Amino acid sequence: MPSRTLEQILEGRRSQPNQLIEVLQDVQASHGYISEEAMQAVSQGLGVPIMEVYRVASFYTAFRLKPSGKNVLTMCMGTACHVRGARLLMDQATGQLGVKPREVTPDGLFSVDHVNCLGACALGPIVTENGTYHHHMTPSKLRKLIDTLSRQKAED
Amino acid sequence: MLQQVNVNIDGANIRATRGTTVLDAAIEYGICIPHLCHVPYLSSISACRLCIVEHVVNGRSNVTASCTLNVEEGMVILTNTDKIRRLRRNLAELLVAQAPNSRAIQDIALRCGVKEVRYPFRNDDCVLCGRCVQMCTEVWKARAIGFVGRGKERHVDYPFGIRPDFCKQCGSCVQLCPMTIPPCDGPMKPGEEYLCRKCESQLMLADETPDHCVWCKLGESFGCGRYVGIKS
Incomplete structure (x- = not known):
């Protein structure tokens, strides 16, 4: 179960594109990976184009785009x-x-x-x-x- | 008011507008700096590195890409030293090994003096010059394509690999792509790549005056700044 929902993570950081990596890190920490839906939500919440979110998430090896094993x-x-x-x-x-x-x-x-x-x-x-x-x-x-x-x- | 600065490029004293890049100033003045990823009406990301120049500061020279180097008062730039030519030839060689299937890339390799390719041909059909990405981002503000991944996995793609609704299929990315210009003899088959060298006669003038833009026709295919017009 995710410890924090996307809403909670984005709370207080909306429309702040500079928070992108921090938000993605929090999503990864609570959900275990960064799903496509999560990226869409982050893109909407921060006002960052989806391409930019995907580019950053796929660039850093610290971000997983698929669920990890147990x-x-x-x-x-x-x-x-x-x-x-x-x-x-x-x-x-x-x-x-x-x-x-x-x-x-x-x-x-x-x-x-x-x-x-x-x-x-x-x-x-x-x-x-x-x-x-x-x-x-x-x-x-x-x-x-x-x-x-x-x-x-x-x-x- | 536009401020003018004095720059010394290859011994020529040039007055250039503050805020323009060394590459723009040089092309405007007629000094040939080979370039590939630079498009006059887009901002440069210095991806191809072909436009490298020597920037002399206090007697020491830094090799740097001129398309992202802004002109400053009293700058000394050397565009055509032996060192630069050697480095540039090597870069062009790598580009043509990566994607030989394009007249534009073959032309630029010839212009940079590539006589043989010492690297295995990869035939990847992309040199990651980023012209398509810059076009989509800056002109159309669509951001429908972008770079994905890192290192050798880096490639141009849609978000999640699926064409989004906001991509209107305008085709501007394709128009700017150097890979859309096939070699004169048609596309090369995998395993049969070669260095074209057909336009070598174009280089006679350029060989005699290596630092001058002689409208060598080699820039035509990829839209060299001289052909597209200078950003005003």
């Missing part, structure tokens, strides 16, 4: 993580789940994402699972993590 696995692809084998982790995750980066599994349980740095380079390679950091990841640890998560969800 578990979001984020691989750090920064330099430090890369030299310690982040590529292998990505291959493990995409291979095991059968998706490409930035895609969601058909059952909607997992989505795999990559970012350029998570700021914990000394602990790399880093994988975050729904915001929890897992340090010194290896492909086998990642496989166990994915297995645990899918079992948890199956029990729920």
Whole structure:
């Protein structure tokens, strides 16, 4: 359930085009992604052309235009993580789940994402699972993590 | 009142109106700075970077795009140094490798002195010059098309990829697109792209006086500022 509706997010910021990115961030935080309808509403509310909203939303990788899975696995692809084998982790995750980066599994349980740095380079390679950091990841640890998560969800 | 400033472009002292760009001033005076994304009646976004010049400040030169560089009093601009020619040739080479299927792009590559293309031909049919986007945004205020995505995924598209109601299909975007002018021998098949070089005879005058606009016909196809008329 969205924690805040679009109306609440736009409240007090209507007709302020400079608030575009902040509003999109709030939409993303409360809805998990930015839907087409949300972009239309933001465009109407802020008085920004829809093309402009779409351009900004599609430009920044921080904005998702499609819903994410229940578990979001984020691989750090920064330099430090890369030299310690982040590529292998990505291959493990995409291979095991059968998706490409930035895609969601058909059952909607997992989505795999990559970012350029998570700021914990000394602990790399880093994988975050729904915001929890897992340090010194290896492909086998990642496989166990994915297995645990899918079992948890199956029990729920 | 329009204020005039003195600019030195390639050794020529030019009086230009404050607020115009170096590219406009140079074309008006008859100095050839090759350009592609610049349309005289639209504001420039310096996307193609072909109009690069050297801007000399305190004896140091900055390479910068002249279509977004406004004239200032006492400016010293060099448009045709070896360094600029080398950089410009490389840029034109990349453009023609990206989209060889256009007379306009082939012409500009020839004008910039491209003799061979060292990059694999991509045949993407778009060089992201943004002329269509600027037209839709500035002249029609429609914003029916725009740039979507980032990096190598950047492309021109409608919002969400669907033509919106406020696009009246006026076709101005298509008119300005350099890709609408096919090469003289017809469209190239994928895998058989080549550098045309058919208009090389046009360059004889231009080779003799490299820094002068000689109305070389190479600018005609993409609407070089000299042919469209200068923004007044």
